[in-house]
Amino acid sequence: MGIKNRLVGMSFLQFFVWGAWLITIANYWFGTRQWDGTQFGLVFATMGFASIFMPTLTGIIADRWINAEKLYGIMHILYAAVLFYLPQVGDPATFIYVMFAAMCFYMPTISLSNSVSYAALKSNGYDVIKDFPPIRVWGTIGFIAAMWITNLTGSKASEYQFYIAGIAAVLLGLYAFTLPKCPPQNLTKENSSLSETLGLGAFKLFANYKMALFFVFSMFLGGALQLTNAYGDVFLDEFKHFPKYENSFVVEYSTIIMSISQISETLFILAIPFFLRRFGIKQVMLISMFAWVLRFGLFAYGDPTTGLWMIILSCIVYGMAFDFFNISGSLFVETNTSNKIRSSAQGLFMMMTNGFGAVFGSVVSGWMIEKYFTRSFNNSGELATFLETEPANQSMESFVTGQGVQVAADGSFNNAIMLRDWPSIWLAFAAYALVIAIAFAVMFKHKHDPKEVANIAH
Incomplete structure (x- = not known):
């Protein structure tokens, strides 16, 4: 099997083990368990808290001491073990702590998978800009497959969603040990400083104004991502409370409707090479931010009948909103850092988006929705x-x-x-995304240079 096909298998399972429960866990929390809504935001905040330190920590370990692919496999097996235990938890407080443990094992694998892919492609002479997006698109396909399996097996409100994810995580953990070797690059030298010895070199990126600004905006966009993950499916499901919508296709198959977002991702991932070469990294990320405004605004006015086109269009726009920042942002980090801190720099990007950003988005939105909407x-x-x-x-x-x-x-x-009050909730989120987009356009100074895009490839 070729290198690219082996990375395709990794990418597919990487997001399958997340998609099996991420979009549907709200139905399990509110429907099956009937737990308090004020605590639900903390479930998604666990992803953020774990991402604050775990991706950076594992990135440092992979840069200095352990092959990235081996560490990647170990983390997935531990993640699976926690998922199998999660349905046994009977109270919301303990559930949140156990979910935090699961996220400590899973969240760093996202940046580790990027590091393994980039290293394998470059060492085999491939063009990262051209060849990585078609590989990464299989992660989105895996996410979609997991969502469909969860919905069509009647598991979107049951504990089986965690078992589906756990079984796949075990398979991925074992498969990881067969992946191309990605050995540490940042080996300790004599007379190294304490910072170099501990592998904290990536944090020096904050001394660069442009990189620091990029990481700050990554945090704010990470908050927007958690809003749609946490509340998208339950928003569609709650149309069942309205008699004229209760028997609609949208209510019965809300998870499948939401999967249109991931289907859209597959198309926009493949379009990234063209957009990066044509418009440059800043413009691509700015397009992503305005796409978030549309994503939330269309949800605000959509409904399962006359407004169904708005819901579907919102899901299509999501592909651009998610891909154009997360994938291009990862490539931006790759081209602005050295090989010695590759994994830890990707971990830092993960820390800001799915770490501080997720905590900010989950906690603030949960409080705001309960208090005002x-x-x-x-x-x-x-x-x-x-x-x-x-x-x-x-x-x-x-x-x-x-x-x-x-x-x-x-x-x-x-x-x-x-x-x-979902219309008001989504409009508030749209206003938030609009403010971020305008601020980014004004503050982030970065001219398009075709040579920069060419450097990412090699």
Whole structure:
């Protein structure tokens, strides 16, 4: 099997083991477990906290002491072990701690997989700009395959989503030991400083204004990514509360609808080489930021019937929003760092996007949604008006009783019913992305140089 085909297999499984539960875990949390929504943001924050230190730490280890592909395999096997245990957890607080352990093992494998791919391609004389995107696209296909399997097997609200991911993670962990060798490059020399000995050279990148600014904006864009991962599927699923939408295809197959986002990724990943050579790295990343504005804005006005085209278009736009920053950003780091700190620099990029960015996005959005965008209904009249139906409508009454709420003769509820105001939520997210895009356009000074793109390839 050729080098590129072997990397394709790694990329496919790398994101399969994440996609099996990432988009559907909200249904497990809110539906099956019926846990408090205020704590749900912490589930996605665990990815952020783990990404603050684990990718950088494993990157340093891979740069100095252990082959990257071996460390990669070990991390996936440990990740699988935690996933198998996760469904046994019976309370939300413990669930969050166990999820944090899983993320400590998984999140660094994303940057490690980039390092292994870049090293293998370069050592075999391939053009990274041309040959990496078609390999990386198989990761998105793996993510889509996992989402479809989870949805079509009826597992999107059950513990089986974690078992699906765990089995695949074991296979990937074992497969990793057969990958091309990626030995440490940054070996310790005599009279080395403490910083060099510990492999902290990548942090010197913050001394460069342009690199520091790039990492700051990476953090803010990382926050936007977590918003759509955390709430996209549950947003579509909650249309079931509206009688006119409750039997729609969107509600029943919300995860498959969301997978259009990943299908779109496959197309835009393949377009990255053209856009990078034509427009340059800054313009490509700026296009990504405005795509996030469209992603959230279209969700705000979409619905499962007359507004279905907006939901679908939002999912298509997601491919550009995600790929154009994350993939081009990874390549930007590659061309602005030396081979000696390759893995730790990629880990640093991961720390800012899926680390600080994810924590910021998850915690702030969770608090904001609960405080400002969750509506309370105290009687059937208020709820009926919101759901656009009559108080006596059987669908609404079924919804009320399904929530465990008793209805008095005057139509009042013994406990308030809480529903999220999704249009306002998505508009707030769109405004956030717009501010980031404008600030990036003004502050990040970087002229397009075709030679820079050529340097990435070699």
